[in-house]
Amino acid sequence: MNQTILLLPHIVSVFLMLKICTSLDTIAVYQNIIDGDTIVSGSENFELGFFSPGSSKNRYVGIWFKNTSPRAVIWVANREAPLNNTMGMVKLDNHGIMSVVNEAGRAIWSSNSFASFTNATIPRAQLLDDGNLVIKDENSVIWQSFDYPGDTFISGMKLGKDLITGRVMKLTSWRSADDPSTGEYSVSFLMEDCRYPQVYIKKSSVIVTRIGPYDGIEFAGQLNYKRNPNHMYIIDMVANQKEMYFQYTSNINTTVSLKSTVTPSGKLEIMQLSNGNNEWMPDHTFPVDYCDNYGLCGPYGSCSTATSPTCECLKGFELKDPKPNPDNWTSGCTRTRALDCGPGEGFLKFSSMKLPDTQNAVFNASLSLQECEVACKDNCSCTAYANPNMTAGGVGCLLWFGDLIDVRMYSQNGQDLHVRLAAAELLELNMVSQSKRKVVLTVAISISSGLVLLLAVAYACTMKNKTSCMKGDALHKKKTGIQIEDLDELPVFRLHTLAKATDNFSINNKIGEGGFGPVYKGELEDGQVVAMKRLSETSKQGLDEFKNEVICIAKLQHRNLVKLLGYCIHGNEMILIYEYMANKSLDTILFDETRSLTLDWPKRFNIILGMARGILYLHQDSRLQIIHRDLKAGNILLDDEMNPKISDFGLARKFVGSDSAAKTKKVVGTYGYIAPEYAVHGLFSVKSDVFSFGVLVLEIVSGKKNRGFSHKDHSDNLLGHAWRLYKEDKTIELMNASLHGSCNVSEVLRAIHVGLLCVQHHANDRPTMLSVVLMLVSEGVLPQPKQPAFFTGESDSQVQALSSVDEYMITQCCAR
Ligand SMILES: *[C@@H]1O[C@H](CO)[C@@H](O)[C@H](O)[C@H]1NC(C)=O
Ligand SMILES: *[C@@H]1O[C@H](CO)[C@@H](O)[C@H](O)[C@H]1NC(C)=O
Ligand SMILES: *[C@@H]1O[C@H](CO)[C@@H](O)[C@H](O)[C@H]1NC(C)=O
Ligand SMILES: *[C@@H]1O[C@H](CO)[C@@H](O)[C@H](O)[C@H]1NC(C)=O
Ligand SMILES: *[C@@H]1O[C@H](CO)[C@@H](O)[C@H](O)[C@H]1NC(C)=O
Ligand SMILES: *[C@@H]1O[C@H](CO)[C@@H](O)[C@H](O)[C@H]1NC(C)=O
Numbered sequence: 001m002n003q004t005i006l007l008l009p010h011i012v013s014v015f016l017m018l019k020i021c022t023s024l025d026t027i028a029v030y031q032n033i034i035d036g037d038t039i040v041s042g043s044e045n046f047e048l049g050f051f052s053p054g055s056s057k058n059r060y061v062g063i064w065f066k067n068t069s070p071r072a073v074i075w076v077a078n079r080e081a082p083l084n085n086t087m088g089m090v091k092l093d094n095h096g097i098m099s100v101v102n103e104a105g106r107a108i109w110s111s112n113s114f115a116s117f118t119n120a121t122i123p124r125a126q127l128l129d130d131g132n133l134v135i136k137d138e139n140s141v142i143w144q145s146f147d148y149p150g151d152t153f154i155s156g157m158k159l160g161k162d163l164i165t166g167r168v169m170k171l172t173s174w175r176s177a178d179d180p181s182t183g184e185y186s187v188s189f190l191m192e193d194c195r196y197p198q199v200y201i202k203k204s205s206v207i208v209t210r211i212g213p214y215d216g217i218e219f220a221g222q223l224n225y226k227r228n229p230n231h232m233y234i235i236d237m238v239a240n241q242k243e244m245y246f247q248y249t250s251n252i253n254t255t256v257s258l259k260s261t262v263t264p265s266g267k268l269e270i271m272q273l274s275n276g277n278n279e280w281m282p283d284h285t286f287p288v289d290y291c292d293n294y295g296l297c298g299p300y301g302s303c304s305t306a307t308s309p310t311c312e313c314l315k316g317f318e319l320k321d322p323k324p325n326p327d328n329w330t331s332g333c334t335r336t337r338a339l340d341c342g343p344g345e346g347f348l349k350f351s352s353m354k355l356p357d358t359q360n361a362v363f364n365a366s367l368s369l370q371e372c373e374v375a376c377k378d379n380c381s382c383t384a385y386a387n388p389n390m391t392a393g394g395v396g397c398l399l400w401f402g403d404l405i406d407v408r409m410y411s412q413n414g415q416d417l418h419v420r421l422a423a424a425e426l427l428e429l430n431m432v433s434q435s436k437r438k439v440v441l442t443v444a445i446s447i448s449s450g451l452v453l454l455l456a457v458a459y460a461c462t463m464k465n466k467t468s469c470m471k472g473d474a475l476h477k478k479k480t481g482i483q484i485e486d487l488d489e490l491p492v493f494r495l496h497t498l499a500k501a502t503d504n505f506s507i508n509n510k511i512g513e514g515g516f517g518p519v520y521k522g523e524l525e526d527g528q529v530v531a532m533k534r535l536s537e538t539s540k541q542g543l544d545e546f547k548n549e550v551i552c553i554a555k556l557q558h559r560n561l562v563k564l565l566g567y568c569i570h571g572n573e574m575i576l577i578y579e580y581m582a583n584k585s586l587d588t589i590l591f592d593e594t595r596s597l598t599l600d601w602p603k604r605f606n607i608i609l610g611m612a613r614g615i616l617y618l619h620q621d622s623r624l625q626i627i628h629r630d631l632k633a634g635n636i637l638l639d640d641e642m643n644p645k646i647s648d649f650g651l652a653r654k655f656v657g658s659d660s661a662a663k664t665k666k667v668v669g670t671y672g673y674i675a676p677e678y679a680v681h682g683l684f685s686v687k688s689d690v691f692s693f694g695v696l697v698l699e700i701v702s703g704k705k706n707r708g709f710s711h712k713d714h715s716d717n718l719l720g721h722a723w724r725l726y727k728e729d730k731t732i733e734l735m736n737a738s739l740h741g742s743c744n745v746s747e748v749l750r751a752i753h754v755g756l757l758c759v760q761h762h763a764n765d766r767p768t769m770l771s772v773v774l775m776l777v778s779e780g781v782l783p784q785p786k787q788p789a790f791f792t793g794e795s796d797s798q799v800q801a802l803s804s805v806d807e808y809m810i811t812q813c814c815a816r
């Protein structure tokens with residue numbers, strides 16, 4: 001009497017057969033009498049039936065795990081429209097539409113499937129082993145319950161978005177344990193175009209908790225599923241043209257069931273049911289802790305459960321409201337110094353972070369971290385960047401525009417976040433980190449703003465439009481392996497123009513021999529005097545350096561870097577054209593007894609400061625971080641006013657952010673200037689350039705070469721000699737005697753002191769170029785230097801080994 005029968009059009013009799021023949025196929029029947037009665041069999045692990053939740057008397061059609069305690073309903077068909085008695089049935093019509101029909105014969109719920117089945121193809125419904133209820137014809141699935149999640153997510157389901165239909169698959173809570181109708185909370189997946197995936201728990205439209213973003217392995221910080229190889233399930237992200245979603249699957253063979261349910265009170269509860277056990281055990285619940293309250297610390301505030309107070313402003317930011325309510329940080333933090341989008345702006349790296357909300361971020365999967373920094377720096381409204389995908393091998397770039405919200409600091413598994421800060425802010429933070437040894441630079445702040453101005457006056461590119469080769473030279477560019485975009489902004493010169501300017505590369509116009517070939521002086525038709533480096537045809541190594549030089553220097557503009565005016569590639573000819581430096585290189589004057597007399601102290605100090613600014617620009621302020629690797633007197637050119645310009649970027653390397661150290665098997669550089677960790681271990685970093693700079697400073701003050709230095713009383717090199725004098729409080733004796741008339745003693749002492757700090761044995765002890773510039777121009781107390789590297793030539797066997805190597809190039813171990 002009470003029984004209702006599921007109508008399977010045309011095949012009611014077939015059903016009976018099927019039930020006997022196979023446990024797998026086709027939906028089965030039936031009733032609505034006893035709570036939990038099954039209307040469908042066929043699935044190993046799941047059942048479809050009528051049930052009443054909790055203490056409710058209402059009846060629903062749902063799917064639940066078979067034989068578990070408590071019964072775990074994963075899906076409800078008529079959640080918004082209950083049956084109020086035990087009269088009702090489930091029906092599948094011959095269009096493939098399934099419906100729940102009440103006692104009056106009215107459909108109170110139906111699937112939105114519709115397919116015009118011919119008599120030959122019969123719609124069938126089936127509950128699959130994974131808990132998915134599908135309606136299909138012979139060939140394809142036309143509707144499935146997994147596309148319409150309720151409050152529970154299980155293995156095999158997808159949470160995300162179908163990009164073709166636009167359907168969003170999200171979880172919605174029940175109103176209460178007794179009422180499956182849609183409640184206040186939802187769990188959704190933010191994954192729009194160019195956004196980076198993360199999960200929200202929302203109350204209506206307000207975000208309560210943010211989980212993620214996905215770091216390529218899992219949702220960062222808290223789950224540790226995949227990172228623990230023994231864990232039973234893994235989370236996967238899929239993003240393609242058709243859909244974007246995440247799902248989880250079993251990690252090992254054990255049949256562990258997992259379900260994630262958003263509860264009526266807004267928690268995301270992950271429960272597991274292991275093999276041979278039919279009780280649900282809690283596994284994980286979100287939110288985990290206080291800091292998971294979305295945006296708790298406001299914009300630019302960072303939350304940490306390990307600190308008290310819980311909220312802190314990110315470095316470089318201060319409280320917006322000077323008297324915050326300790327329980328209400330929603331107004332958050334604001335920049336200590338405003339951004340002006342000047343060239344000195346940069347990024348501070350924060351480690352082990354929960355990355356900010358990606359709602360206002362843009363993701364580009366093809367950019368490296370280095371390109372990411374450039375992309376962020378180039379767009380004034382970009383506030384931070386990160387490489388969010390830890391499995392992508394350093395590729396992938398997330399750029400934030402606008403405030404950084406919902407940041408927290410983890411104790412493990414967090415990610416690196418690079419936050420844009422004003423130039424002056426970076427300067428000051430850098431000073432603070434340098435002040436571990438109590439460097440007191442009282443004038444730091446006023447100087448720093450001046451310095452920024454100075455740096456900002458990078459020379460504009462005022463190159464005249466030279467007669468150029470045809471742009472069709474792309475073929476040649478390809479042949480040399482130089483990326484076209486590296487050269488695009490650079491003027492191209494015709495070979496015959498250059499030949500004419502140098503009297504056909506006459507030996508009379510040859511002014512030197514560079515790293516990869518002869519250098520000529522030439523006068524262009526408009527009267528401009530230039531220097532040209534010509535790659536010698538036989539030089540294989542020269543080709544690499546030529547390319548490197550172009551790539552490195554093409555985009556650099558600084559008054560203390562030699563300016564590349566253009567290039568010419570024609571057949572096998574490769575020529576770089578530079579501004580001409582009337583006074584050649586520093587070594588030709590500094591170490592020449594008579595010419596050196598023209599270098600009085602003000603000129604020498606100007607050279608030291610100019611070099612320092614040029615190197616600082618390379619290390620910190622250009623679009624790419626560059627380590628020169630071959631700083632020496634021969635590579636410092638002097639213009640007609642004795643202003644120094646750094647040249648020869650053939651060995652330079654580009655870097656990004658704080659990853660500015662690398663190891664190479666091929667050590668190239670020049671003996672006498674090369675830092676010990678680089679010479680011995682092949683480790684180079686900005687600090688190896690700082691070392692070379694220190695050597696240059698001591699050479700400029702003393703007028704002596706470090707290499708080849710000799711003294712009647714001891715066998716130390718120049719560095720050792722300077723150290724000896726410093727220890728004996730006779731520092732000033734290092735100064736070249738010719739400077740007595742022109743010197744400013746405190747400036748000389750300061751320069752030597754800074755030089756000694758730069759040549760300290762341990763790279764970590766050496767100051768950054770930023771500190772060097774500040775120390776040179778300020779009058780603050782300087783830290784004590786430690787003993788320099790290569791103190792004595794005799795006792796250090798590594799130095800002995802090196803000193804037998806060719807003076808110009810030290811090459812170890814060959815192949816890179
Ligand atoms: C059950 O619902 C039907 C309509 O669906 C209504 O007519 C009937 O009065 C309800 N019965 C009870 C006991 O609420
Ligand atoms: C399908 O079957 C119905 C009756 O069962 C019949 O009236 C109809 O003509 C058939 N249609 C086709 C295309 O065979
Ligand atoms: C997992 O299952 C596969 C195939 O069923 C089997 O070859 C493999 O040994 C199993 N692995 C473990 C760890 O049980
Ligand atoms: C925090 O302060 C803001 C205004 O500053 C207010 O709108 C908000 O309701 C407060 N939140 C709490 C939890 O007190
Ligand atoms: C990613 O960046 C590259 C290089 O700038 C650009 O060509 C590409 O269109 C970008 N992709 C997206 C999706 O923005
Ligand atoms: C900066 O990026 C934003 C967001 O991608 C874009 O709308 C804006 O046009 C960009 N600005 C510049 C100057 O490129």
Ligand SMILES: *[C@@H]1O[C@H](CO)[C@@H](O)[C@H](O)[C@H]1NC(C)=O
Nearest residue numbers: 197214216237365389391392
């Ligand atoms: C992360 O990187 C891996 C490897 O390139 C890629 O397969 C995956 O789709 C990426 N994930 C996201 C979310 O971008």
